[in-house]
Amino acid sequence: MIASISLDLDNKWSYMKTHGNEGWDQFPTYLPMLVPRVLKILEDASLVITFFVVGEDAVRPENKQALRLIADSGHEIGNHSFKHEPWLHLYSRKEITEEFRKTETAIYDATGKKTVGFRGPGFSYSHDVLRVLETRGYRYDASTFPTFLGPVARAYYFFNSGLTREEREQRKQLFGKLNEGFKPIRPYRWRKYRMELIEIPVTTMPWFKVPIHLSYVMYLAGYSTLLAKMYFKSAMNFCWVNRVQPSLLLHPLDFMGCDDDQDLAFFPGMSMKAKPKLQLASELLNWMSRKFECVTMEEHAAVLETTLG
Numbered sequence: 001m002i003a004s005i006s007l008d009l010d011n012k013w014s015y016m017k018t019h020g021n022e023g024w025d026q027f028p029t030y031l032p033m034l035v036p037r038v039l040k041i042l043e044d045a046s047l048v049i050t051f052f053v054v055g056e057d058a059v060r061p062e063n064k065q066a067l068r069l070i071a072d073s074g075h076e077i078g079n080h081s082f083k084h085e086p087w088l089h090l091y092s093r094k095e096i097t098e099e100f101r102k103t104e105t106a107i108y109d110a111t112g113k114k115t116v117g118f119r120g121p122g123f124s125y126s127h128d129v130l131r132v133l134e135t136r137g138y139r140y141d142a143s144t145f146p147t148f149l150g151p152v153a154r155a156y157y158f159f160n161s162g163l164t165r166e167e168r169e170q171r172k173q174l175f176g177k178l179n180e181g182f183k184p185i186r187p188y189r190w191r192k193y194r195m196e197l198i199e200i201p202v203t204t205m206p207w208f209k210v211p212i213h214l215s216y217v218m219y220l221a222g223y224s225t226l227l228a229k230m231y232f233k234s235a236m237n238f239c240w241v242n243r244v245q246p247s248l249l250l251h252p253l254d255f256m257g258c259d260d261d262q263d264l265a266f267f268p269g270m271s272m273k274a275k276p277k278l279q280l281a282s283e284l285l286n287w288m289s290r291k292f293e294c295v296t297m298e299e300h301a302a303v304l305e306t307t308l309g
Contacts, residue, residue, distance in 0.1 A: 001240060003292035004200065004300035005285075006050040006078065006142065007038065007250040008119060011057050014084040015253075015264060018122065030252070030261065031057065035066040038255050039073055041278065045286045048074050049250075050297040052119045052142075055082030055103030058110040071111035076296040078117040078142075079103050086122025093128045100136060117297050119143050123180075123202070130190055130197055140198040140301040141190075142247065147204045147211055148181030181209045185244060187304050198301050198308065202249045205235045206242040213249035214281065218269030221280055232284050236291060247300065248288065254281055 012027045042049060051070050057063050071077060081088060082103040091099065104115055116139040120129065125143035133141055187200045205212050212235040221228035239246045253267050257274030264270050269277065288294060295303075 001243070001292055002245050002300060002303060003239075003288065003294050004050070004245075004247045004297045005047060005250065005288075005294055006052060006119070006247065006297050007252070008052045008080060008121075009054065009057070010080075010084065010121075010252055011054065011063075012261065012264065014054060014056075014121070015267065017084065018086055027263075029057070029060065029062050030256070031063045031066040033260075034252050034255060035069055037278070038252075039069065041255070041282045041285060042075075043073070044282065045289045047285060047289050047294055048076075048296055049294075050076040050078050050117065052078040052080035052117075053103075053107055053111075054080045054084045054121075055099075055106040056084065058103070058106035064110055067107075067110045071113050076117070076298050077107055077111050077113040077115060078119060078297060079107065079115040079138075080119055081121050082106070084121045086120075086124045088120050088124040088129060089126040091126075091128070093132060096129055096132045097136075100132060104136075116140070117142060117301065127193055130193060130195060134195050134197045138197065139305070140200050140297060142200045142202065142297060144180065144183050144199055144201040145204070145211075146180055146183040146185050146201050147209045185209070187245070187247075187300075187308065189308055198304050200247050200297060200300060200304070203239065203244065203246040206238050206244050212236070212246075213251075214254040214284070215249075215251050215268055217284070218254055218272065218277055218280070221277070222269060222271050225276070225280060228280065229284070233287065236288060240291070245300070246292070247297070250281075 011029055013025055016027050058067060082099050107113060107115055118133055118138055118141050120143035123143050123145040130141060185201055185204055187198060190197045190199055204210060217228045217232045220231055253270055255278060257272050257277050258270055259273045
């Protein structure tokens with residue numbers, strides 16, 4: 001069975017910006033350290049995946065070598081917005097168009113890659129976002145997160161932040177509304193908006209709609225590595241039994257620990273050190289590569305263009 005894997009290449013400044021930290025734009029990049037680490041694990045597992053890149057990172061000279069390394073290793077590059085603001089649904093269509101144009105240009109200049117897929121920061125999207133994607137020739141969107149736990153994750157995030165009331169209002173749809181749990185976990189076309197654009201949701205566990213991407217697994221590993229492994233493998237086996245083609249989401253902090261950066265302790269799983277997280281990520285990705293035929297999001301979309309009609 002086919003499966004796709006993607007990594008939202010959020011940088012330290014983007015986490016801090018969303019978290020509401022002052023001086024977020026002054027935080028240094030960790031991409032030169034992180035990218036070779038991730039690429040080594042992917043190479044060992046014989047995996048080629050999709051990296052969703054933020055435009056603001058692509059224009060920074062200190063990130064150019066790391067981003068070029070991703071492209072030269074054969075991985076797909078996707079659009080993750082320019083400013084990484086999880087309130088993209090508040091943008092006008094004109095603002096969305098400019099956001100995408102700037103990101104596409106920045107990514108192409110840095111990597112030589114043209115983007116055909118998009119994921120909104122914090123799973124933020126709107127009808128206007130989808131419409132602009134289709135008019136700009138994108139093959140797929142990957143911004144939906146079909147779970148009922150989005151509001152719970154948002155409450156946890158707010159509790160561990162110093163956001164003002166205005167900042168919380170901007171982020172009130174971070175990780176999605178409660179009704180996102182009613183959305184399909186299988187890929188589909190946005191025909192209710194009279195569009196052919198393919199949606200590839202971030203897969204949640206069939207029936208239960210609980211998150212299964214690696215950040216949640218790392219959070220469990222902070223309590224029990226055995227429990228984390230059992231949860232991940234059980235969820236993927238449940239996808240297999242239900243004929244759900246999983247689309248697994250990774251984050252940079254799945255490959256970093258508290259010994260790499262203590263400022264990001266508010267993020268789930270960042271109480272662990274890097275070495276055990278890297279060992280766990282490597283084991284699970286190797287297991288998944290044996291269980292499924294793992295492809296990029298673009299390759300997944302190409303298959304879906306045929307099977308979805």
